[in-house]
Amino acid sequence: MTGMRILLVLLAAGVAFAQADYDLLLKGGRVIDGRNNLNAVRDVAIKGDRIAAVAADIPSSRAQRTVDVTGLLVTPGLIDIHVHVYAGTGERNSYAGDNSVYPDGFTFRAGVTTVADAGGAGWRNFDDFRDRIINRSLTRVLAFLNIVGNGMRGGKLEQDLSDMEVKPTADTALKHKGLIVGIKSAHYAGRDWAPFERGEEAARIAGVPFMVDFGNNFPERPLYDLLNKVYRPGDIYTHMYSGLRDEQDEATGGPSRAMIDGRKRGVIFDVGHGGGSFFWRVAVPMVKAGFIPDTISTDLHITSMNSGMKDMLNVMSKFLILGLPLEQVILQSTWNPAKAIQHEELGHLSAGSIADVAVLRLEKGDFGFTDAGNGRLRGNQKLTCELTIKSGRVQWDLNGLSRDDWEKQPPPRKKR
Numbered sequence: 001m002t003g004m005r006i007l008l009v010l011l012a013a014g015v016a017f018a019q020a021d022y023d024l025l026l027k028g029g030r031v032i033d034g035r036n037n038l039n040a041v042r043d044v045a046i047k048g049d050r051i052a053a054v055a056a057d058i059p060s061s062r063a064q065r066t067v068d069v070t071g072l073l074v075t076p077g078l079i080d081i082h083v084h085v086y087a088g089t090g091e092r093n094s095y096a097g098d099n100s101v102y103p104d105g106f107t108f109r110a111g112v113t114t115v116a117d118a119g120g121a122g123w124r125n126f127d128d129f130r131d132r133i134i135n136r137s138l139t140r141v142l143a144f145l146n147i148v149g150n151g152m153r154g155g156k157l158e159q160d161l162s163d164m165e166v167k168p169t170a171d172t173a174l175k176h177k178g179l180i181v182g183i184k185s186a187h188y189a190g191r192d193w194a195p196f197e198r199g200e201e202a203a204r205i206a207g208v209p210f211m212v213d214f215g216n217n218f219p220e221r222p223l224y225d226l227l228n229k230v231y232r233p234g235d236i237y238t239h240m241y242s243g244l245r246d247e248q249d250e251a252t253g254g255p256s257r258a259m260i261d262g263r264k265r266g267v268i269f270d271v272g273h274g275g276g277s278f279f280w281r282v283a284v285p286m287v288k289a290g291f292i293p294d295t296i297s298t299d300l301h302i303t304s305m306n307s308g309m310k311d312m313l314n315v316m317s318k319f320l321i322l323g324l325p326l327e328q329v330i331l332q333s334t335w336n337p338a339k340a341i342q343h344e345e346l347g348h349l350s351a352g353s354i355a356d357v358a359v360l361r362l363e364k365g366d367f368g369f370t371d372a373g374n375g376r377l378r379g380n381q382k383l384t385c386e387l388t389i390k391s392g393r394v395q396w397d398l399n400g401l402s403r404d405d406w407e408k409q410p411p412p413r414k415k416r
């Protein structure tokens with residue numbers, strides 16, 4: 001080719017690029033978007049960091065790059081509202097330290113684009129959490145602020161009532177509203193109500209929900225009163241299938257009166273699987289009785305990910321094999337959590353919304369799913385993640401669906 005011809009070809013390519021309406025087109029997948037009542041084969045077009053269009057047939061010629069996702073599921077990026085990602089402080093045996101994981105290493109490979117750290121930081125160390133994790137992660141990281149000023153640092157610090165202060169907690173939550181999406185109480189081993197009343201008060205002032213891990217179970221502070229007296233509608237009860245605090249009715253195996261009445265009042269029930277908070281002996285009869293999650297979450301940390309929990313898709317698959325419809329499980333992992341944390345711009349694929357997308361495969365086969373007590377339930381389907389797009393950019397691509405065959409790649413630039 002002459003120099004002139006090369007120039008013309010390059011110019012033509014440049015024009016073609018400039019004229020593409022979309023950067024990326026996901027073609028032929030089954031789109032499941034509960035917020036928009038969509039469960040059908042659709043094409044999804046992305047431009048920049050936004051969903052540009054969702055339609056029955058968008059021509060490939062309009063996109064710079066087309067990815068064939070025929071036979072796969074296309075869902076909003078998954079939202080996991082209970083994780084522990086305050087890593088890197090160097091503190092041992094602490095969820096503001098070694099018990100946490102860095103989000104990007106564990107999110108995208110499971111289709112997750114947004115997480116909420118559940119109380120790793122309190123008002124004293126939120127700035128450190130923000131600088132260390134939120135600002136440095138590609139994953140969208142949000143936080144429930146611990147009512148304990150020192151956050152989830154274990155031992156005596158988490159039990160110190162004098163460090164559970166309403167005002168600085170509420171002030172910090174208000175100052176970072178949007179990043180701080182709720183207040184958290186966890187692991188409280190005392191018999192009094194103070195942590196829960198103060199957490200609720202801080203949440204009320206900040207206009208965010210209160211999430212509780214109810215700690216030790218005592219007759220002096222029954223679950224019924226937390227869910228039906230302390231809680232406001234929209235507050236979140238996590239570890240719903242732990243069975244550790246009278247979630248389950250002993251006689252029937254179904255949900256207790258506390259849970260039934262709490263749901264009637266608008267309490268949000270969250271899975272929070274974790275390392276010790278999800279048992280088949282609780283989940284099977286409760287789901288059979290119709291008590292299903294509002295939100296599916298992992299309680300990701302170094303222990304849960306290496307035991308029964310594994311990852312978000314494993315937890316979602318557990319509800320598929322418990323018989324929940326696929327659309328419902330996706331809803332519980334996208335739009336429902338988006339609403340629960342007041343981020344309604346997330347969790348759906350409406351045109352103009354942020355392009356957080358997961359492309360999932362529903363595998364058929366013989367699989368086993370273990371709970372927090374190493375009990376196994378076998379099932380014949382399982383979700384895996386092919387492609388994760390966060391704010392319009394591919395962050396995970398298991399089989400290179402969006403990539404070129406290596407022979408077709410342009411030659412590498414020579415180093416000088």
Ligand SMILES: [Zn+2]
Nearest residue numbers: 082118274299
């Ligand atoms: Zn947790």
